[in-house]
Amino acid sequence: MENVRLIEVKEEIMADNNQVAAGVRERLRNTKTMLLNLMSSPGSGKTSLILRTVEGLKGAVKLGVIEADIDSTVDAEKVAARGIPAIQLRTGGFCHLDATMVTQGIDALAAKELDLIIIENVGNLVCPAEFDTGAHKNVMILSVPEGDDKPLKYPLMFTICDVLLVNKIDYLSLSDFDMAALRKRVLTLNPNIKIIEVSCKTGAGIEDWIAWLKKEVEAFRLG
Amino acid sequence: MHELPITESILKIVLAHAERNDVRRVMTIHLQVGKLSDLEDEWIQRYFDYLSKGTIAQGAELKIERTPITLQCNACAASYPVAIANLSDSACPACGQKDSKLISGREYYIKNMEVQ
Numbered sequence: 117m118e119n120v121r122l123i124e125v126k127e128e129i130m131a132d133n134n135q136v137a138a139g140v141r142e143r144l145r146n147t148k149t150m151l152l153n154l155m156s157s158p159g160s161g162k163t164s165l166i167l168r169t170v171e172g173l174k175g176a177v178k179l180g181v182i183e184a185d186i187d188s189t190v191d192a193e194k195v196a197a198r199g200i201p202a203i204q205l206r207t208g209g210f211c212h213l214d215a216t217m218v219t220q221g222i223d224a225l226a227a228k229e230l231d232l233i234i235i236e237n238v239g240n241l242v243c244p245a246e247f248d249t250g251a252h253k254n255v256m257i258l259s260v261p262e263g264d265d266k267p268l269k270y271p272l273m274f275t276i277c278d279v280l281l282v283n284k285i286d287y288l289s290l291s292d293f294d295m296a297a298l299r300k301r302v303l304t305l306n307p308n309i310k311i312i313e314v315s316c317k318t319g320a321g322i323e324d325w326i327a328w329l330k331k332e333v334e335a336f337r338l339g
Numbered sequence: 340m341h342e343l344p345i346t347e348s349i350l351k352i353v354l355a356h357a358e359r360n361d362v363r364r365v366m367t368i369h370l371q372v373g374k375l376s377d378l379e380d381e382w383i384q385r386y387f388d389y390l391s392k393g394t395i396a397q398g399a400e401l402k403i404e405r406t407p408i409t410l411q412c413n414a415c416a417a418s419y420p421v422a423i424a425n426l427s428d429s430a431c432p433a434c435g436q437k438d439s440k441l442i443s444g445r446e447y448y449i450k451n452m453e454v455q
Contacts, residue, residue, distance in 0.1 A: 118455045123360050129348050129370075129447035211341055242377050243341040271426045272375045275441060301427035307413070307438045 133247055137215035140222065140250025150232050150336040151222075152329075153251035155273065158239030160259035161283040163191045164316035165325075166234060170198045172326035173232070177333050180230040182221035184213045184238045191236060201228050212243035215250045232333050241270040253332060259284040260291055264298040267305055274305045279312060281325060286315040342378055345447065346386035352449055353396050360454065365396040367453040370403045374423055375444040378403075399452075408444030412436055 128134065144151050156162050166181060173179050181202040183192040192204035203224045205217055218235060225233060235251060237244045256277045258266055261284060267274045274280065280302055282295070299311060310328065314321035349368070357365055372378055380403050391397045411418040412431035421429045430437050 118363070120366060120453050120455055121360075122451055123356055123362070123454055124451045125352065125356050125368075125449040126451070127352050127356075127449050129345060129352065129449060132348060132351075210344075214344065246341060246376065247344075267427045268424070271423065272377075272445070274427075275375075304429065304437050305427045 130246075130248075133214050133216070136219065137248035137250040140215055140219060141252060144222070144233075144250070144252070145339075147226075147229075148337050148339075149230050150253065150333050151218075151235065151249070151251045152232065152253045152255060153235045153237055153244075153249045154255050154257070155237045155241070155244045155277070156239060156257035156259070157241050157262055160239070160257045160262060161316045162236050162239070162257060163194060165257060165281065165283065165314070166195060166236060167198065168316050168319070168322050169234065169326065169329065170195065170200050172322060173329065176330060178229065178231045180225045180228055180233045182218065182225070182233060182235045184217070184236060201225055201230070207238055211238055211240050212247050213237050213249055214247045218249045218251075231337065232329075241266065241273045245270070245273040245276055252336065253278045255279040255281065257281045257283050258298075260287040260293045264294045264301070267298070267301040271305055274302050274309070277306070277309055279310045279325075279328065282311065282313045283316055285313045285320060286318050342382040342386050345378065346383055346390055349383075349401075349449060350387065350390050350394070350396060353399075353452060354394060356452070357395055357454065362395060362454040364455045365399040365452055366455060367400050367402055368396075369450040369452065370401060371406050371446050371448040371450055372403050373406050373444040373446040374408050375441075376447065404450075406443055406446050409442050410439040411442045413438040413440060418442060 154162055179200055181195045183204045184207050185191055189204045192202040195202040203221045205221055254277045312324050384401050387401055407420045409418055409420050414436035415434040417431055417433040419432050
């Protein structure tokens with residue numbers, strides 16, 4: 117029997133993705149294009165929020181969108197119909213986007229000289245939280261029908277985001293969703309997160325989101 | 340759910356180290372994975388068994404050590420472990436403040452491997 121040896125490996129499993137992500141951030145920093153990664157469960161309103169954002173930024177910020185979808189182009193078509201450059205990445209069953217996939221989207225939008233690119237990540241509160249896309253800002257949506265207990269179930273997602281948009285507040289009166297409990301849970305996980313209550317349906321709170329976004333894009337442009 | 344790309348990455352790193360060290364067979368791989376990760380140990384092993392077929396890492400056993408979730412208090416700088424269930428309602432045991440930052444629990448790390 118041959119002797120067993122121990123080899124010290126000491127390597128980060130995510131090193132490859134983290135390196136590509138750092139490259140994406142640097143490249144977009146040089147072209148002054150802010151990259152924003154939008155994450156949520158399926159059906160919480162990512163596409164509706166993007167359509168509201170297209171309206172809110174009109175004339176002020178040049179926007180492009182990278183859509184991730186398991187196997188359809190429905191979302192990209194909706195965005196492109198508003199005259200916004202949109203790239204659909206088909207993830208072919210993957211549960212998240214990684215930095216290499218995002219690079220393909222950015223390459224396709226590169227000629228447009230954009231101020232802001234929004235990634236609509238795959239609808240999922242688990243996997244996208246683990247993979248750095250190269251985004252400068254991470255934003256998540258939680259919609260009222262999903263419940264106020266989600267920070268207890270998916271803590272990592274709430275931990276990595278800069279902004280939490282609580283969408284579908286027009287449903288609040290029909291639900292036992294406890295906004296104060298949600299805020300407390302989220303802020304304990306991540307004291308620096310900004311929480312904005314919105315309804316993509318009625319437009320409530322959207323101006324606060326647009327104001328935050330414009331301020332961040334401007335700050336990014338000035339470096 | 341994202342075990343597959345993680346496992347691909349593990350295999351790639353393991354094979355690179357095996358080649359550099361004249362390894363004939365990889366027997367055991369020791370990983371450190373943070374408790375905040377939703378990885379299922381069983382699925383990592385299954386994917387690994389599938390992906391490693393025909394390589395010198397075929398048949399290797401993955402031993403996964405779960406590193407605890409540790410917070411550091413922003414007020415008094417004490418660090419303390421916390422269970423995932425209590426994460427969104429935890430206070431510093433030293434001073435009672437709730438303002439803290441995560442200092443471990445998200446690791447994805449290959450520590451070492453036993454080889455022949």
